[in-house]
Amino acid sequence: MADTMTLFTSIGLSEQKAKETLKNEALSSALKDAITQAQRVHGPSGVDKAMGTLLYSMVSRLKDLKRLAFLSDSIAQRKICTELQLAAALDFVKGHPQDPINQKEFEEACGVGVVITPEQIEDAVESVIKKHKEQLVKERYHFNMGLLMGEARAALKWADGKVIKNEVDMQVLHLLGPKTEADLEKKPKPQKAKVAENEVKLKKEELAVNGEVTTGEGKSLMEQLRGEALKFHKPGENFKTEGYVVTPNTMSLIKKHLEITGGQIRTRFPPEPNGILHIGHAKAINFNFGYAKANNGICFLRYDDTNPEKEEEKYFTAIRDMVEWLGYKPYDVTHASDNFQQLYDLAVDLIRRGHAYVCHQRGEELKGHNVPPSPWRDRPIEESLVLFERMKKGLFAEGEATLRMKMVMEDGKMDPVAYRIKYTAHHRTGDEWCIYPTYDYTHCLCDSIENITHSLCTKEFQARRSSYYWLCNALDVYCPVQWEYGRLNLTYTVVSKRKIIRLVETGVVRDWDDPRLFTLTALRRRGFPSEAVNNFCARVGVTVSQTTTEPHLLESCVREVLNDTAPRAMAVLEPLKVTITNLPENSQSDVRVPDFPANEAKGSHTVPFTRTIFIEQSDFREVMEKGYKRLTPEQPVGLRHAGYVISVQKVIKDAQGKVVELEVNCCSSETAEKPKAFIHWVGQPLVCEVRLYEKLFLHKHPEDPSEVPKGFLSDINPHSLQVISSALVDTSVKGAKVFDKFQFERVGYFSLDPDSTADKLVFNRTVTLKEDPGKI
Numbered sequence: 001m002a003d004t005m006t007l008f009t010s011i012g013l014s015e016q017k018a019k020e021t022l023k024n025e026a027l028s029s030a031l032k033d034a035i036t037q038a039q040r041v042h043g044p045s046g047v048d049k050a051m052g053t054l055l056y057s058m059v060s061r062l063k064d065l066k067r068l069a070f071l072s073d074s075i076a077q078r079k080i081c082t083e084l085q086l087a088a089a090l091d092f093v094k095g096h097p098q099d100p101i102n103q104k105e106f107e108e109a110c111g112v113g114v115v116i117t118p119e120q121i122e123d124a125v126e127s128v129i130k131k132h133k134e135q136l137v138k139e140r141y142h143f144n145m146g147l148l149m150g151e152a153r154a155a156l157k158w159a160d161g162k163v164i165k166n167e168v169d170m171q172v173l174h175l176l177g178p179k180t181e182a183d184l185e186k187k188p189k190p191q192k193a194k195v196a197e198n199e200v201k202l203k204k205e206e207l208a209v210n211g212e213v214t215t216g217e218g219k220s221l222m223e224q225l226r227g228e229a230l231k232f233h234k235p236g237e238n239f240k241t242e243g244y245v246v247t248p249n250t251m252s253l254i255k256k257h258l259e260i261t262g263g264q265i266r267t268r269f270p271p272e273p274n275g276i277l278h279i280g281h282a283k284a285i286n287f288n289f290g291y292a293k294a295n296n297g298i299c300f301l302r303y304d305d306t307n308p309e310k311e312e313e314k315y316f317t318a319i320r321d322m323v324e325w326l327g328y329k330p331y332d333v334t335h336a337s338d339n340f341q342q343l344y345d346l347a348v349d350l351i352r353r354g355h356a357y358v359c360h361q362r363g364e365e366l367k368g369h370n371v372p373p374s375p376w377r378d379r380p381i382e383e384s385l386v387l388f389e390r391m392k393k394g395l396f397a398e399g400e401a402t403l404r405m406k407m408v409m410e411d412g413k414m415d416p417v418a419y420r421i422k423y424t425a426h427h428r429t430g431d432e433w434c435i436y437p438t439y440d441y442t443h444c445l446c447d448s449i450e451n452i453t454h455s456l457c458t459k460e461f462q463a464r465r466s467s468y469y470w471l472c473n474a475l476d477v478y479c480p481v482q483w484e485y486g487r488l489n490l491t492y493t494v495v496s497k498r499k500i501i502r503l504v505e506t507g508v509v510r511d512w513d514d515p516r517l518f519t520l521t522a523l524r525r526r527g528f529p530s531e532a533v534n535n536f537c538a539r540v541g542v543t544v545s546q547t548t549t550e551p552h553l554l555e556s557c558v559r560e561v562l563n564d565t566a567p568r569a570m571a572v573l574e575p576l577k578v579t580i581t582n583l584p585e586n587s588q589s590d591v592r593v594p595d596f597p598a599n600e601a602k603g604s605h606t607v608p609f610t611r612t613i614f615i616e617q618s619d620f621r622e623v624m625e626k627g628y629k630r631l632t633p634e635q636p637v638g639l640r641h642a643g644y645v646i647s648v649q650k651v652i653k654d655a656q657g658k659v660v661e662l663e664v665n666c667c668s669s670e671t672a673e674k675p676k677a678f679i680h681w682v683g684q685p686l687v688c689e690v691r692l693y694e695k696l697f698l699h700k701h702p703e704d705p706s707e708v709p710k711g712f713l714s715d716i717n718p719h720s721l722q723v724i725s726s727a728l729v730d731t732s733v734k735g736a737k738v739f740d741k742f743q744f745e746r747v748g749y750f751s752l753d754p755d756s757t758a759d760k761l762v763f764n765r766t767v768t769l770k771e772d773p774g775k776i
Contacts (some may be wrong), residue, residue, distance in 0.1 A: 011052025032058040037072035061212035067093040079112040097239045097246040111158035124155045125167045141183040226526045235263045235453045238481045245469045253478045265297030266453045273303045274310035274499035276512040276519040277322045283488040286537040289328040298331035301629050305337050322520040336442050337428045343437050351384045355474045358387035358402045394434045412641040416440045444468040452480045458487040489548040491700040493518045516696040527751025527766030532558040555767045562749045567595035570680045571729035571744040576612040577661040583611040593641045605732040610683045619679045629676040638678035645672040688761040692722040
């Protein structure tokens with residue numbers, strides 16, 4: 001330890017820095033090797049501080065340690081003399097992972113031997129200053145001198161930055177003279193122009209699908225996917241990704257891949273067709289399709305249909321519907337089953353290469369960590385080939401044999417299964433196969449077959465990344481790059497397919513599209529616009545960490561969209577009859593109601609105003625209370641859009657003392673004293689059913705045993721659904737189609753449910769007009 005400490009301080013490291021380096025075993029070992037290598041060129045005392053600084057910087061940034069000796073030699077031989085050259089050298093070796101390195105190309109890329117004379121620097125700076133002279137003289141020392149530096153450095157790539165700066169400072173001083181008092185004053189910050197109100201409205205109206213929307217709290221999803229937030233590799237530069245495994249054939253396989261794709265980005269969205277997509281999938285859809293779209297690439301919709309026991313046609317249809325509902329069109333719709341024969345042939349090849357074997361242990365025998373190797377692991381290749389053929393022909397019982405890969409997983413489990421026997425007909429291939437490939441075997445190979453550039457998946461698949469690379473390389477096929485991101489989770493819900501099935505089977509919810517769930521079909525049925533779901537994904541953003549989000553953030557995105565897109569109507573959920581006694585029996589007039597009060601140019605509709613109208617029961621109180629502004633026997637109220645103010649003359653009750661009707665007088669709002677409030681009403685309305693939804697679960701984390709010890713089924717909110725069978729709505733909604741959306745004034749946003757008939761419309765409350773103040 002003392003010798004290593006002395007070695008580190010001998011190259012110019014401070015004692016404190018040397019101690020910190022020693023704590024990092026990998027860094028310490030690499031630095032020791034680098035210094036030793038340099039000393040072979042210069043001798044024990046020949047490594048000075050400048051060289052030592054470069055060696056330390058090199059080992060702390062180098063990912064591929066097999067290049068350590070090469071770079072150490074380059075630094076020791078003074079070919080690499082500056083940080084700028086070192087950055088170029090590190091970039092070069094990262095882009096050339098295979099031996100041998102072309103020394104000539106390396107030296108050209110790193111500026112080895114390039115000499116920049118003082119005269120060249122002087123000429124370059126003079127040229128830049130001449131270009132900006134007019135602005136420089138005008139702004140003097142308030143001019144952005146960094147611009148001059150940047151352009152001069154661009155013209156002289158390998159020049160010393162300090163020398164360039166000195167030359168810039170000297171020539172600027174010669175042109176402008178010394179700084180004056182005015183030059184020393186701080187430049188005032190420009191005031192931000194106020195955004196006109198109509199400009200704000202215009203921006204809101206620009207909401208669109210595919211994530212092409214700025215959330216108001218940051219960049220749009222498209223901007224995130226185009227920008228620096230995701231430092232993904234460029235097509236064909238897979239080998240530059242940390243952890244990517246390079247084989248002798250990697251570069252030739254990538255070259256062939258580029259010939260096929262033309263350097264185009266390719267992603268895929270690969271759902272299992274054994275359930276309905278949920279809100280977490282919306283992020284995956286936006287990410288996969290959005291990343292491809294943002295970079296002029298393509299995205300496949302690929303069904304991972306390798307488990308015929310759980311797959312149904314309705315799931316295939318629903319998945320595609322939801323992808324298209326969110327505004328994305330797949331470049332192609334493919335299936336893992338399209339490749340069953342090719343996958344089988346590759347499995348045979350894997351056995352021939354000695355990387356797979358037929359095993360007779362059942363899955364439960366290999367569960368857990370540090371399990372002993374299978375006794376069939378070393379069986380002869382020819383024997384496994386024969387047995388695998390017998391598996392294919394159906395000569396084994398289900399579970400009697402599997403094909404396993406000779407691969408150690410990160411989690412300590414041994415030899416994952418590649419093929420298992422299932423005597424179940426497949427929805428596409430029928431009885432052609434009785435063996436089916438697993439996800440671990442299928443996924444990376446389908447990515448390879450489709451020449452995917454970026455295999456985007458959620459964080460839980462990080463443990464499978466090395467097995468992904470292992471299998472592609474074991475078969476010597478093109479290997480894409482797997483990138484992981486944090487999945488999206490919501491509180492007060494469950495999204496597990498198994499748990500949703502339990503909710504359906506126990507009658508808690510009607511089906512997968514019950515509006516209390518957070519499946520995408522449920523959100524659509526509830527009335528959530530696809531734009532709002534995409535905007536929510538943009539607002540959550542693309543992060544590596546897992547995110548758990550409150551539903552009210554999603555609801556906020558819904559309100560933003562519906563406020564500008566849902567036309568207004570008037571509806572009364574709990575009607576109270578009102579008779580206007582000073583109007584004739586057959587009195588009727590048309591009242592014009594704007595569809596969008598903030599922009600009446602977008603249209604309007606008429607509603608009849610008659611002697612009998614209906615208001616909400618909650619808009620009348622028989623006994624006046626402090627702060628109550630609506631109708632009482634002592635307090636008149638205005639009727640929205642009608643131009644009338646009504647005053648109570650008589651309160652009519654039933655035998656139980658419940659108020660069932662009000663008799664009122666009306667007068668013009670132009671002549672009456674201005675009332676404290678205006679309420680909505682309906683005349684000659686349609687009777688409809690309204691369904692009001694609240695959270696399905698009582699606790700934030702219904703699956704957490706510490707929060708809900710008896711399990712998620714014990715946590716159901718008994719008030720999650722309220723059905724009002726005889727609500728009243730104005731006739732403007734009569735021609736509405738399923739999923740049409742409205743704002744019922746003062747009540748909330750509503751969407752027409754598929755249960756609607758010609759005789760009776762059914763509306764789902766999508767969200768309330770404002771966020772519940774009780775929410776966190």
